Amino acid sequence: DENKLEELKAQGFARIAIANEPPFTAVGADGKVSGAAPDVAREVFKRLGVADVVASISEYGAMIPGLQAGRHDAITAGLFMKPERCSAVAYSEPILCDAEAFALKKGNPLGLKSYKDIADNPDAKIGAPGGGTEEKLALEAGVPRDRVIVVPDGQSGLKMLQDGRIDVYSLPVLSIHSLIEKANDPTLEVVAPVEGAPVYCDGAAFRKGDESLRDAFDVELAKMKESGEFAKIIEPYGFSAKAAMSTSREKLCAAK
Amino acid sequence: MSDPIIRIDNIVKRYGHLTVLDGLSMEVMPGEKLALIGPSGSGKTTILRILMTLESISGGFIQVEGEQLYHMTKGDRLVPADERHLHKMREKTGMVFQHFNLFPHKCVLDNVTLAPMLTKGIARADAERRAMDLLDMVGLADKAKSMPAQLSGGQKQRVAIARALALSPKIMLFDEVTSALDPELVEEVLNVMRKLAEETDMTMLLVTHEMGFAHDFADRVLFFDHGKIVEEGKPGDIFRHPTQERTQAFLRKIIAAGHRV
Amino acid sequence: MSDPIIRIDNIVKRYGHLTVLDGLSMEVMPGEKLALIGPSGSGKTTILRILMTLESISGGFIQVEGEQLYHMTKGDRLVPADERHLHKMREKTGMVFQHFNLFPHKCVLDNVTLAPMLTKGIARADAERRAMDLLDMVGLADKAKSMPAQLSGGQKQRVAIARALALSPKIMLFDEVTSALDPELVEEVLNVMRKLAEETDMTMLLVTHEMGFAHDFADRVLFFDHGKIVEEGKPGDIFRHPTQERTQAFLRKIIAAGHRV
Amino acid sequence: MEWDWEFVRQVMPTLLEGAKITVLATVLGAAVAAVLGLLFAVVRMAAPAPVARVTSFAVEFIRGTPLLVQLYFIFYVLPDIGIRLPALLGGVIGLGIHYGTYAAEVYRAGIENVPRGQWEAAKATNLTERQTWIHVILPQAIPPMIPALANYLIAMFKETPLLSAITVLELMNQAKSIANSNYRYIEPMTLVGVFFLIISLISVVFLRFLEERYARVEERR
């Protein structure tokens, strides 16, 4: 809808969907939402004249339906661009880029380095967020459904790994690092990046039909990338601004 | 001689395949005191319940004070009565039940005043004044503020009688009003009913197994069996010289079981 | 003269603050037929329930056939009886309840055979043979396979009597066994009990409001009031010439309520 | 967004797969609940006072807290003390314990509903306590309980979607997974709703049948 931006300005805030997954998102002890994705969104919206963002934490799987149902104005959650998603929503230019990583037991006893390795080892079980990129990659690599365990959230995945319920837990590199850091568990290690898995970038996702808002968002985002403001926001969280600036929506949405 | 206050004309009552009343006819004169006796299952309760419109009938007609009870005229045809008509007709009749059926959440006084206030729109003060008179009559003025659960069975039944009287019905129906009471408490209820029979000219129909009381109380006794009136007459005649075999057998049994006639 | 089969010695029964039996003493001779009468709440049921060990006692002693009922000797001291002792003592006594308390999930025959098979280890065939004799005695041999729900009240009570007899107790307790029955059904139960009283030498204690039956049945009548025996004697004397004011008042009331003495 | 029959046809087999797990979890959970419930009831009625009190508190606690949180506890906290249950087993145990506390109440009511006269008649015919329980009380107590127990079976069936929180791929989880990877919520969620509705309507008929059948037993008293 053409006047979306005007509406948001008038109401003074934009509703964004975020995930419960550091460092894409962080919630402070005071309840304040931060993290790379919401911080960028907040800044861009501010420049667009929308004073604030109201963030609601959501499951990955519920984000796009929520957007379509009009529950959010944008998703800024580390929802990586992929061709099917590009046809479901209107993405901005890339913001946060990351590769896939595995968390597994110290010494990698099963020797898992890629999704293919998991498919080939009939004993290996992988945990991944439901409806996320990792689940898709595992299934596409040929891991049968009953060895892909849908894990509700990062902490649960880590716990299941520690308890030996799964052999490998797959998330983006930075998420895994953040989890492992908090767990402070010497029996775990990280394989990053996963061999053969592409690098992904997310963008802010808008409803189909809100392209004009998306375009305005892109303009401000480009200016921030230019000025170095962008790097200042995301790099403290461990993300690389260079990675985001060296690719484009067009490339990512076309990728197979 | 005046017209009958109740005229029952060939009524039939069925429950599914069971015919409980089979073409019963009878008439009751104003002010008459009637005792209905007979073996268990003979239809005594049923006829009272029908007069109180607690049951429907399967056939026949009933007139109360010359008006149809279960029917009304629409144009020139008789059609089944609607709720409105029944409501109007029920004003004429009151009933006292075997198990009292007091309202357990209301005190004695409220039990008696509820219906007059709701159905006749009588002001609380007036309703209470009349209720106190009635409670006095049944000897329970001092229990006006008690809850039913605090009363003995005999007291409950006396309250139930006062409650029914509060609507000043022309016809009172009593269905085995003492059979749920301890033997010692029976007398106090019967005393109230004796007084009532003497002092008012209400029409009364009484179902009972207390033959002695039926004898003293009734102007006329009807002996029921299998949904029919087998024998009727003055109590002295029926009890001492029953003509029908069924009546004789019934009375023999009752006497053998230790009841006085 | 032989020793009493029951000797009740100064027993006290309290429910909380309420003293129901207050130092009651009495003796019953073997084969004696006793009727316990008295107003509601006077403790008649309580004394039967105590003899059946359905209640505990608050003080005093009871001997049955010379053995302590609620106590046993340990070394040279009397101590409260344990379950084992009670179980042994219960063999001597049977009880028939006001509300029959048949086992509703078992047929008539199984109601009668259950206890002999379980408590005495009698083989099914023998138990059934004896049960059929008893059912025949109470006139219900043809109902052996019926369920209790299919019987009339009078039939249920006769089954309950047969069930109690099946254990061949020396003492039988009857608590208002006809007061839950329709008047017409009372006679059939009383007939069975008359027969029983004539044909056996069992000791029988009977609580009843049927004065006529108490009169015919009992060797001795005890009049209870407020947990005490107020008057006792031969039925003819008690009913016709009661000496105590309380007894006179009670009998007057009962008679006024329509019961025959 | 409108309804897409082709999509429905596509996802049906996956949903049925989930439905199988749902039914399995319900049946096993019910079995656990029926046994635990009787245990809870008997302990509370017959065990020594301290044991009965502790059991009572535990039962009250379980009844007063959400099954979802209990499932998280069983699945994510118990491994810390060395108890690592497979997801489905953990779910069955969670359902069983939770609904066992409800069943306990039903059992208790059923037993207490046997008239006191039956205990007394048993005593008057000199049966022992054990014989009384086995031959007189339980045969009368159990039939009237059956409809109430069946009611909880159906309630449990409808709570199985909670097992998705502990990674059991039951019907709801399958539907979510489909929804997540296809970005379509309407069809899978509606199908799940229809599935639950159908099973529930069938069980309502079944319940009426049970009620009628066993109510008659009760009337005979």
Add this chain to the structure above:
Amino acid sequence: MIDWSGYIGLILEGAWVTVQLTLMGSALALVAAFAAGLGRLSRFMAVRALATTYIEFFRGTSIFVQLFWAYFVLPFAGITLTPLQAGVLALGLNVGAYGAEVVRGAVKAIGREQREACIALNLTRRQAMRHVILPQALPLMLPTFGNNAIELLKGTAVVSLISLTDMTFQAQVVRAQTGSTLIPFATILVLYFIMASVISFGMRWLERRATRGLDGVRA
């Protein structure tokens, strides 16, 4: 060092949402229960059918499905509710359907004898319901209503699955941020139990008040 007091504060914020959901859901459930429960006893076929449909539908489908519909499907019909509204709506209507059966059962439990006494005293159906039946039925309903309210309280945990920031959801957030599983979950278990205890205590109090003077009536 983890700032536990802050995170416990977050959980308490969630607890407030849970309390709101429980209170508003109960209010809606109460209204729905009486409307549908009495509706099922109506003389009018259409009213009965409507009430029955509502009850069977909401008792038949799972609370999850109802939540997902209220949250994700209703917007397509043009009705967009806030998560709190969706939660109250689904929970209230769901529990209300169960409550309706309680209302109906209690009203029917006030036996034929009381109804007949009303007819003999010539009260209208409305008067009988208002002055005789309901006042006696209410105390019968209270214990089950108490249980239903606790069911509703426990049901609020489910709304965390539609991203409503109730107590369970906040526990999940704290868990993700701190890496500790035991502390947030143990905390909310205790909090739920306290809330449930408050409900059952309150209900017992109400019940005592409602049955005052009625002792022995239901013996």
